[in-house]
Amino acid sequence: MASTEANAGTGADDAAATGADVAEETAAAPQPAPSGWRNPRVRRTLQLAVSILLVGGIIWFVFKQFADLSSVWAAMRSLTWREILVLVVVALWNLVTYWIVVVLSTPGLTYPQAAVLTQTTTAVSNALPAGGAIGVGLTFQILGSWGFSKSRATLSVLVSGIWNNFVKLGTPIVALALLAVQQGTGGGSLVAAALGMIGLVGAITIFALILRSEDFARQAGLVGQRFMSRLRRVVHKDPVDGWDQAVVKFRSRVIGLVRARWITLTLATVIGHLSLYLVLLASLRVMGVSEQEASAAEVLAAFAFARLLTAIPLTPGGVGIIELALITAITRAGGAKPAVVAAVLIFRLLTYVLPIVIGALTYVYWRRKRSWFDSAPPMPAALAPA
Numbered sequence: 001m002a003s004t005e006a007n008a009g010t011g012a013d014d015a016a017a018t019g020a021d022v023a024e025e026t027a028a029a030p031q032p033a034p035s036g037w038r039n040p041r042v043r044r045t046l047q048l049a050v051s052i053l054l055v056g057g058i059i060w061f062v063f064k065q066f067a068d069l070s071s072v073w074a075a076m077r078s079l080t081w082r083e084i085l086v087l088v089v090v091a092l093w094n095l096v097t098y099w100i101v102v103v104l105s106t107p108g109l110t111y112p113q114a115a116v117l118t119q120t121t122t123a124v125s126n127a128l129p130a131g132g133a134i135g136v137g138l139t140f141q142i143l144g145s146w147g148f149s150k151s152r153a154t155l156s157v158l159v160s161g162i163w164n165n166f167v168k169l170g171t172p173i174v175a176l177a178l179l180a181v182q183q184g185t186g187g188g189s190l191v192a193a194a195l196g197m198i199g200l201v202g203a204i205t206i207f208a209l210i211l212r213s214e215d216f217a218r219q220a221g222l223v224g225q226r227f228m229s230r231l232r233r234v235v236h237k238d239p240v241d242g243w244d245q246a247v248v249k250f251r252s253r254v255i256g257l258v259r260a261r262w263i264t265l266t267l268a269t270v271i272g273h274l275s276l277y278l279v280l281l282a283s284l285r286v287m288g289v290s291e292q293e294a295s296a297a298e299v300l301a302a303f304a305f306a307r308l309l310t311a312i313p314l315t316p317g318g319v320g321i322i323e324l325a326l327i328t329a330i331t332r333a334g335g336a337k338p339a340v341v342a343a344v345l346i347f348r349l350l351t352y353v354l355p356i357v358i359g360a361l362t363y364v365y366w367r368r369k370r371s372w373f374d375s376a377p378p379m380p381a382a383l384a385p386a
């Protein structure tokens with residue numbers, strides 16, 4: 001399930017769209033344990049070490065380049081209790097919005113269950129290296145304990161992941177268009193926004209046609225299969241096979257739910273992403289970064305492109321990378337450096353650290369809430385996979 005930072009995920013959504021099916025074991029004899037670089041423990045240890053070094057280097061660079069720790073701490077201490085209350089309310093609303101998306105994409109799930117599921121998997125995604133993939137596995141485990149079948153859990157993971165990724169890709173396009181109109185830069189920004197919008201509309205159109213026609217779904221799978229096989233041939237790898245069946249299977253899984261709820265899913269997902277952006281904007285404003293220093297459109301652009309940088313999960317939850325990208329972009333827009341650094345740290349405290357703390361509590365609640373085990377109602381016939 002997507003992380004709250006990604007909201008939606010910061011990186012869990014992409015893993016969610018690919019981690020649904022489990023391959024069958026075919027080897028008759030036990031395989032030898034992998035050694036060296038292929039050993040999962042060695043790889044996890046190295047990934048953790050790289051993440052720690054990368055985050056440490058980014059923190060050192062931020063405080064050396066933009067502001068010293070004492071000035072940032074002084075700026076954060078200047079907050080009044082009313083400003084803190086506003087930030088907490090906005091941050092809690094941001095958490096709630098993703099529960100709505102999860103309920104819509106998981107027929108039969110209640111809002112309390114969505115809160116436990118989302119916050120627990122978010123904590124894992126934010127705290128651990130490769131946490132997005134681990135979070136997907138935990139999603140299946142939690143939903144399975146409540147009586148949701150693997151196919152229903154797969155449906156939830158696929159639909160919420162697709163909708164979050166569509167909105168995540170669309171946000172930079174909207175931000176570029178707003179900047180072009182606001183600043184009168186025209187030319188390059190408008191062209192980039194137009195090209196991006198054409199690509200996004202094209203992707204959504206193909207997705208809609210796949211849902212509309214099984215024959216189109218099969219042909220789309222074959223086209224993708226041929227394209228990927230050619231790419232693999234360049235690096236001397238075997239061609240892929242079975243993509244036509246995979247796309248048809250995907251279509252059959254999501255078509256019932258998407259036909260019934262695509263409008264509410266879209267609205268809820270957009271609201272969720274805007275709510276996350278609102279936490280950043282509110283943090284900047286209470287720290288004294290005005291509209292004249294960094295406009296709402298400039299903040300939206302920084303927010304959108306910073307989240308795209310986390311597509312490759314170099315660190316858990318994009319920690320360090322998101323902070324550096326936001327601070328760099330907003331200070332270049334004109335924001336005072338200590339105030340911007342303080343605001344970004346507050347934003348990450350509310351959207352990265354707070355969900356980890358809440359997720360630790362919801363994990364314990366999930367393990368102890370026995371009355372929820374095997375309580376899932378039957379799948380509504382109108383929403384069931386074809």
